[in-house]
Amino acid sequence: MAPNQEVATVYAAESVAMDDSALKPAKRGGATLTQVGEGGLIYLIGGANREGASFGDVHCFDFETRAWKFVIPSSGSLSPRSGHSAVAIGSKIYVFGGFDVAAGATFNDVNVFDTRTLSWYEAAVEGEEPRPRNAHAAIILPEDDDSRETRRMLVHGGSSLEVGRICGDCCHYSDEEESWIHATLAECKTGNQTEPAMPEVPERFGHCGTTITVQPSNQPNAKATRQGLLIFGGMNAQSDLDDLVLIMTSC
Structure with a gap:
């Protein structure tokens, strides 16, 4: 093997043996x-x-x-x-x-x-319900950054055949309050911005998503570790997508 050549990591995949007597x-x-x-x-x-x-x-x-x-x-x-x-x-x-x-x-x-x-x-749901959809992404997040006692379900995108459109919205459901809240997507403010800018995040369905933990930055006033939704790809009426989008609960 040549010097400095990386060795590929090999993962073992196997069919899970099951009890054939069970349905x-x-x-x-x-x-x-x-x-x-x-x-x-x-x-x-x-x-x-x-x-x-x-x-x-x-x-x-x-x-x-x-x-x-x-x-x-x-x-x-x-x-x-x-x-x-x-x-x-x-x-x-x-x-x-x-x-x-x-x-x-x-x-x-x-x-x-x-x-x-x-x-x-x-x-029993309170608040404005999201439009019907399938092929969306959903994860679980803490109710806030300081407590993990209560949780919320964060939902993004999907296909809504009943209204004939693809969704690009984001909303979260609180299990404690049994309520939906629609979220506004915005880019985090920089030092030269007075208001957060609206990001260009294409609507999509069939994408995948996972909970991601963002480590503290080097900024002295930054919040502690936070979690968000990281989504990849999907498709819409125009094209297939290959982008990564990180959705955080706050900037």
């Missing part, structure tokens, strides 16, 4: 897979198949036993959908939006699955 979920795409707690159970929710059938079921995978379990809710249900988002707050999974292929319906509801009681309920 497996039906084949599908557009579902969500959410882990509740560190090392906890993994929940598969919803999805759709090539025949246009959407699912509203829940399956649980236990990595210790390598077995799937079909979850029969103790109460409530989720209407069939795919392209929704699902994020965990404590022992609950918050499902937002999605699209039912067969019904041609796009959703903007917030449904909560309690993994302790195995029950579904639709959250």
